[in-house]
Each structure stands twice: as structure tokens, then as C-alpha cells.
Amino acid sequence: MILTVANQKGGVGKTTTAVNLAASLAVAERKVLLVDFDPQGNASSAFGLNRQFGEPQIYHALMGELSIKDTIVESMLPNLDILPAGQDLIGAEMELVHAPSRHDRLRSLLGVLRDDYQFIIIDSPPSLGLLTLNALVAADEILVPLQAEFYAMEGLSHLLNTLDQVRSTFHAPCKLSGILLTLVDRRTRLAEQVCADIRSYFGDSVFTTEIPRNVRLAEAPSHAKPVLLYAIKSRGAQAYLELASEFIERSASD
Amino acid sequence: MILTVANQKGGVGKTTTAVNLAASLAVAERKVLLVDFDPQGNASSAFGLNRQFGEPQIYHALMGELSIKDTIVESMLPNLDILPAGQDLIGAEMELVHAPSRHDRLRSLLGVLRDDYQFIIIDSPPSLGLLTLNALVAADEILVPLQAEFYAMEGLSHLLNTLDQVRSTFHAPCKLSGILLTLVDRRTRLAEQVCADIRSYFGDSVFTTEIPRNVRLAEAPSHAKPVLLYAIKSRGAQAYLELASEFIERSASD
Numbered sequence: 225m226i227l228t229v230a231n232q233k234g235g236v237g238k239t240t241t242a243v244n245l246a247a248s249l250a251v252a253e254r255k256v257l258l259v260d261f262d263p264q265g266n267a268s269s270a271f272g273l274n275r276q277f278g279e280p281q282i283y284h285a286l287m288g289e290l291s292i293k294d295t296i297v298e299s300m301l302p303n304l305d306i307l308p309a310g311q312d313l314i315g316a317e318m319e320l321v322h323a324p325s326r327h328d329r330l331r332s333l334l335g336v337l338r339d340d341y342q343f344i345i346i347d348s349p350p351s352l353g354l355l356t357l358n359a360l361v362a363a364d365e366i367l368v369p370l371q372a373e374f375y376a377m378e379g380l381s382h383l384l385n386t387l388d389q390v391r392s393t394f395h396a397p398c399k400l401s402g403i404l405l406t407l408v409d410r411r412t413r414l415a416e417q418v419c420a421d422i423r424s425y426f427g428d429s430v431f432t433t434e435i436p437r438n439v440r441l442a443e444a445p446s447h448a449k450p451v452l453l454y455a456i457k458s459r460g461a462q463a464y465l466e467l468a469s470e471f472i473e474r475s476a477s478d
Numbered sequence: 479m480i481l482t483v484a485n486q487k488g489g490v491g492k493t494t495t496a497v498n499l500a501a502s503l504a505v506a507e508r509k510v511l512l513v514d515f516d517p518q519g520n521a522s523s524a525f526g527l528n529r530q531f532g533e534p535q536i537y538h539a540l541m542g543e544l545s546i547k548d549t550i551v552e553s554m555l556p557n558l559d560i561l562p563a564g565q566d567l568i569g570a571e572m573e574l575v576h577a578p579s580r581h582d583r584l585r586s587l588l589g590v591l592r593d594d595y596q597f598i599i600i601d602s603p604p605s606l607g608l609l610t611l612n613a614l615v616a617a618d619e620i621l622v623p624l625q626a627e628f629y630a631m632e633g634l635s636h637l638l639n640t641l642d643q644v645r646s647t648f649h650a651p652c653k654l655s656g657i658l659l660t661l662v663d664r665r666t667r668l669a670e671q672v673c674a675d676i677r678s679y680f681g682d683s684v685f686t687t688e689i690p691r692n693v694r695l696a697e698a699p700s701h702a703k704p705v706l707l708y709a710i711k712s713r714g715a716q717a718y719l720e721l722a723s724e725f726i727e728r729s730a731s732d
């Protein structure tokens with residue numbers, strides 16, 4: 225199953241979610257591939273993989289310069305592989321603009337990997353440009369991390385409209401896996417209010433699990449590890465393990 | 479003087495800084511124009527300006543459909559005008575790709591306004607695409623908000639390289655006004671470490687003022703006000719007032 229983590233709003237926890245959900249699914253004995261599809265390369269550096277210009281990464285597979293299997297690397301967790309990205313990927317957006325089926329390149333690329341992995345998780349950039357479009361079209365389902373604050377809430381309807389458009393224009397499933405409340409600071413009334421509003425409006429589309437603000441989640445990437453290897457007892461690690469179970473349950477009942 | 483607030487990393491406080499620095503300069507009796515150059519339209523909604531498709535906004539001025547003066551509106555603060563943005567602006571990136579001098583459209587547009595305002599502050603999107611390029615080329619100086627966490631620090635060198643490239647390729651001043659440490663949670667060692675590292679590496683390029691994490695800053699836009707009208711005594715409001723004085727002092731001594 226291919227899951228894209230998407231939200232055009234910046235800093236809402238897309239990468240932190242892609243990284244830690246992937247790791248949590250891997251320790252739950254699922255075979256997982258984490259695909260970094262953001263030129264910022266944050267999901268890659270969360271595992272200590274820094275792709276400089278020219279080093280094997282998703283860009284080369286996208287442009288047909290390397291086979292996709294030559295760009296995938298194992299992580300320090302059994303069951304978890306990574307397809308890294310680096311700044312080369314910025315070039316992809318420019319080069320693809322004139323390509324035929326420019327929205328479909330990632331989908332065709334990942335097609336051959338579907339049987340190798342139970343879950344393929346794609347991290348996308350904070351925009352609704354061509355890269356994100358590829359990530360949306362390639363997915364069976366979309367997970368939307370939502371920071372429990374005002375601007376993120378404002379951008380949500382736009383994102384959901386975009387999912388509708390992608391479904392109708394490109395015949396991509398683009399099914400909403402769920403909205404995940406992130407960076408929840410329960411001590412603030414603002415977070416309480418946003419969570420309550422989102423839940424009342426979107427009901428079961430919202431994951432029961434919420435990800436609290438927890439500094440261990442921000443520290444982990446500087447140690448080149450997912451949080452469950454850095455601080456397993458932390459609230460952040462526990463929340464993502466909980467999310468993985470809820471996610472597995474939801475996909476099973478689909 | 480034209481100042482662009484830029485950082486391709488998402489959620490580091492670009493909009494919050496553009497909005498509250500602009501407001502603080504206005505109450506310090508400077509005539510200011512805040513230019514929203516992000517299709518998310520967050521800087522606009524911080525003042526209650528929600529531009530739907532077709533409503534007068536920067537896109538129309540950029541495409542020559544309206545004169546720029548017909549898109550500017552007064553804010554609730556004397557001395558502060560706003561040039562709003564909405565989702566129409568997404569179209570600009572596609573349409574400009576094939577235009578001659580596509581990197582220069584914003585600069586030529588704002589040229590006529592230089593004498594009307596002491597400061598023109600431009601909010602830009604979390605990317606290094608064509609919109610951000612226009613915002614960088616249009617500026618005399620660049621202010622870089624930097625969230626005191628790992629991923630933001632990683633992206634900084636890439637941004638600074640981009641500023642060098644813009645300077646040499648497009649002959650734009652692109653002078654670094656300064657790096658502003660934002661969302662600083664002094665209780666965490668992570669924030670302490672990042673602030674210390676950034677200061678030791680960049681010295682005087684870093685503003686003395688730091689913006690603490692303060693929920694009033696996140697609440698203010700939901701009341702359609704800059705924080706100094708919403709919660710003047712808050713640490714967030716005081717920090718941006720302090721930043722405005724430091725900024726005025728620095729520009730004076732240039």
C-alpha cells in the first residue's frame with residue numbers, strides 16, 4: 225500500500241510523521257520503504273543519509289539515469305529501506321514541466337516495488353507543485369498531518385479540494401487515510417480549540433492518536449535516528465507506535 | 479527599503495515575522511507596505527484579508543490585469559498597508575515559467591512604490607521556486623527566520639548559497655539583513671544548542687533579538703490582528719517590538 229504524507233503548509237510534521245510512522249511499522253514486522261520526495265532531504269537526513277549533488281538518489285531514478293533498486297538503501301532497522309533525496313530533486317520540477325505524463329513519473333517508478341514492500345511511505349514538500357502532485361498521484365492513500373494551530377487549519381480545505389481535483393483529473397485513488405493532529409500542546413487553549421473543531425467537523429477521518437509536542441522528536445534527527453531508537457519511552461515515540469497500530473487496524477478493515 | 483523574509487524550510491516563522499515586524503515598524507511611525515507573496519495567503523489572513531479567486535490581489539498586478547495601487551489596501555494600523563495574496567498566485571508560477579525576465583516581475587512591479595513607503599516587507603513561500611526567486615531578486619535585503627531546531631539549521635547553508643547565486647546571476651543586491659532565531663524554547667537544550675551554534679558561526683549576522691515560542695503569536699491571526707493589537711504585553715509582542723528597533727538601528731547604520 226502506498227501512502228503519501230502531504231500538507232502544503234510548512235512545518236506541520238510531515239517529515240517527522242513519515243519517518244516515525246515508517247520506523248514504527250517496521251518494528252511491527254512490516255516491510256517498509258520510506259521515499260523522500262522533498263529536495264530539502266529532511267527524511268533522508270533523519271537516517272543520516274545526506275545526498276549531495278550527483279550521489280545516487282530518487283532524482284536519478286526519476287530521470288531514468290539509474291534503476292530504482294540502485295538508489296534504495298537499507299536503514300539501521302531490519303524491515304525498513306530508504307529511497308533518499310537531495311537538492312538534485314529541485315531540478316526534477318523544472319525538467320518534468322515539459323515531459324509527457326509529467327504527473328505520473330513517480331507512480332510508474334514505484335509500481336515495480338509494490339510487491340517488495342507492505343507499505344511505501346512518501347514524504348512530500350510544503351507546496352502543491354509538480355513534485356507534490358506526483359506524490360499524490362502515486363499514492364493509494366494520503367495522510368494529512370495537521371498542526372493544531374490557526375494557519376494549518378486554514379489551509380486544510382484547500383488541500384482537500386486538491387485531493388478531489390487529483391482524483392477526477394488523474395484517476396488516482398487519492399483516498400484520505402486520515403487527518404493526524406500533530407504538535408499538539410495540550411496546555412494551550414488554542415490547541416484544544418483546534419483539535420475540537422477538527423474532530424467535530426471531520427469525525428472519523430481524524431486519527432484517534434494525537435502527536436504531542438515533545439522535544440525528543442525534534443532532537444532525534446540530529447542523532448540520525450528515528451525517535452524509537454533515540455528515546456523509546458518518550459511521549460513522542462509512544463505516540464507514533466500507537467499511530468502505527470491504529471494505522472494497521474484501519475488499513476486491515478478497508 | 480525592500481526586505482524579503484525568506485527560508486525554504488516550512489513553518490519557521492516567516493509569515494509571523496513579516497506580519498509582526500511590519501506592524502511594529504508601523505507603530506514606530508514608519509510608513510510600511512506588507513506584500514504577501516505566498517499563495518497560502520497567511521500574511522493576508524493575519525489581517526482578516528481572505529482573497530478568493532478573482533478578488534483583487536497581487537496576482538492581478540503581477541499579470542498586468544490591475545494596477546498595483548488597485549490591489550493595495552489599508553490595514554487597521556495607520557502607516558501600514560497590505561498587498562494581499564490568494565490561491566490565484568499559484569497560477570503565476572506556471573504562467574511565468576515561459577515569460578521573458580520571469581525572475582524580475584515582482585521587482586519591476588514594486589519599483590514604483592519605493593517612494594511611497596519607508597519599508598516594503600515581502601513574505602515568501604517555503605520553497606526555492608519561481609515565486610521565492612522573484613521575492614529574492616526584488617529585495618534590497620533578506621531576513622532569514624531560523625527555527626532553533628535541527629532541520630532548519632540544515633537548510634541554512636543551502637539558502638545562503640542560493641542568495642550568492644541570485645546575487646551573481648541576477649545582479650540583485652540580496653544583502654543578508656540578518657538571521658533571526660525564532661520559536662526559541664529556552665527550556666530545551668536543543669534550542670540552547672542551536673542558538674549557540676548559529677551565533678558562534680554567524681556572529682553579527684544574527685540579530686541580538688530572539689523570538690521566543692509564545693502562544694499569543696499563534697493565536698493572534700485567528701483574531702485577524704497583529705500580536706501588538708491582540709496582546710501587547712506578551713513576550714511575543716515585546717520581542718517583535720524589540721526586533722523593529724534593532725532593525726531600524728541596523729538599517730540606519732548601513
Ligand SMILES: Nc1ncnc2c1ncn2[C@@H]1O[C@H](COP(=O)(O)OP(=O)(O)OP(=O)(O)O)[C@@H](O)[C@H]1O
Nearest residue numbers: 234235236237238239240350436437438442488627
Ligand atoms: N511532535 C513534535 N514535537 C516536537 N517537535 C516536532 C514534532 N513534530 C515535528 N517537530 C519538529 O518541528 C519541526 C517541523 O517538523 P517537520 O520538519 O517534520 O515538518 P514538515 O511538515 O515536514 O516541514 P516542511 O514543510 O518544511 O517539510 C522540525 O524541527 C521537527 O523536528
Ligand SMILES: Nc1ncnc2c1ncn2[C@@H]1O[C@H](COP(=O)(O)OP(=O)(O)OP(=O)(O)O)[C@@H](O)[C@H]1O
Nearest residue numbers: 234373488489490491492493494604690691692696
Ligand atoms: N514565536 C512563536 N511562538 C508561537 N507560535 C509561533 C511563533 N512563530 C510562529 N508561530 C506559529 O507557528 C506556525 C508556523 O509559523 P509561520 O506560519 O509564521 O511560519 P512560516 O515559515 O511562514 O510557514 P510556511 O513555511 O508554511 O510559510 C504558525 O501556526 C504560527 O502561528
Ligand SMILES: [Mg+2]
Nearest residue numbers: 238239262266
Ligand atoms: Mg518536511
Ligand SMILES: [Mg+2]
Nearest residue numbers: 492493516520
Ligand atoms: Mg508563511
